[in-house]
Amino acid sequence: MGRTSLRGNLGRLRRSLQFVALLFANGYWPGLLTATIYRGLGKALCVPFLNCYSCPAALFSCPVGAFQSFLAATRAVSLYVGGFLLLTGFAAGRLFCGWLCPFGLLQELLARGCARRHLPRFCGLFKYVVLVLTLLLPVFWVTEAGLGAPYFCRYLCPAGTLEAGLVLVLARPELRALAGWLFAWKVAVLAIFLGLMPFVYRVFCRTACPLGAFYGLFNGVSFWRLERDTLRCTGCGLCREVCPVGVPVNTNPNHPDCFRCLECTRACPVGALRFTWSQGEGEESGGKPGAGAGSGTILYEAGGRVR
Amino acid sequence: MLRATKHLGAVGIAFGLVLMIAGLARGEALALLQKAARLCLECIGLG
Numbered sequence: 103m104g105r106t107s108l109r110g111n112l113g114r115l116r117r118s119l120q121f122v123a124l125l126f127a128n129g130y131w132p133g134l135l136t137a138t139i140y141r142g143l144g145k146a147l148c149v150p151f152l153n154c155y156s157c158p159a160a161l162f163s164c165p166v167g168a169f170q171s172f173l174a175a176t177r178a179v180s181l182y183v184g185g186f187l188l189l190t191g192f193a194a195g196r197l198f199c200g201w202l203c204p205f206g207l208l209q210e211l212l213a214r215g216c217a218r219r220h221l222p223r224f225c226g227l228f229k230y231v232v233l234v235l236t237l238l239l240p241v242f243w244v245t246e247a248g249l250g251a252p253y254f255c256r257y258l259c260p261a262g263t264l265e266a267g268l269v270l271v272l273a274r275p276e277l278r279a280l281a282g283w284l285f286a287w288k289v290a291v292l293a294i295f296l297g298l299m300p301f302v303y304r305v306f307c308r309t310a311c312p313l314g315a316f317y318g319l320f321n322g323v324s325f326w327r328l329e330r331d332t333l334r335c336t337g338c339g340l341c342r343e344v345c346p347v348g349v350p351v352n353t354n355p356n357h358p359d360c361f362r363c364l365e366c367t368r369a370c371p372v373g374a375l376r377f378t379w380s381q382g383e384g385e386e387s388g389g390k391p392g393a394g395a396g397s398g399t400i401l402y403e404a405g406g407r408v409r
Numbered sequence: 410m411l412r413a414t415k416h417l418g419a420v421g422i423a424f425g426l427v428l429m430i431a432g433l434a435r436g437e438a439l440a441l442l443q444k445a446a447r448l449c450l451e452c453i454g455l456g
Contacts, residue, residue: 154453252451252452263454285453
């Protein structure tokens, strides 16, 4: 298989893996029929994406919910969940957002062709506020008994409302009786995000997801990363044009907002962008786009390596 | 620059793994299992 067709297949591979992750992380089908949650050993493991562990079909735990619950209960950081987040973050940054997250998949499926790519800067920064509050509130906003709560899950997380809240409230009358203003608020938050999804590409990931904000911090230092070959890059800007979230790929290929969909690697006409575990021969040197285009083109042509 | 961040990535992965093992030794996986195996009313906006 040639490199071009391999790159062409990446989009289908990514979509397939997103569905596999959705079904794998939510594979407890009896739970959906009986509206009860899975209680097996899988719940001791986290997945590297938002997937509410109160969803009747969930086989694993959500790292955000797990981290907050531990903070709220003990006022200490969970080494287990924190270590998992660091391990996955340093391994691949936001790759999990783009290739595995079921809520990201939903947003992509709902997005229309005209979905907005660019957002005002403050919208993108809001997710960092959410991240800081997610980490601090369970420790500092406590009851008289000294107990906090997973406040992100409680007040904001639309994934939990969709996967767990709505399903359980609709299926179990005793839970329906408990639904009050808080549940109404969460449904409203979900409705707002669902309403925006067709018009703003991955709006929740880009504005309010604390896990995406956290993983994005590792994009620049992660082991698996995007590399731009400064010798091959002609600075045409096509990568930036095709990026669904408007990341300036030609100047910062490992931007915190990049969720590694790899559309830019497919679009690059000279193959200057690639995703790699290892350091390549034409590493990203921080030079200006196209700075080495002239000499690089001659070099590759002379060497017979033009693709 | 890239080589340095590659090393940082590898060190970070190892550090995360060590933390996970330390957490396992402290019984945090079991605590997570006990927490996540019960319906979290707070997580679904009911508590």
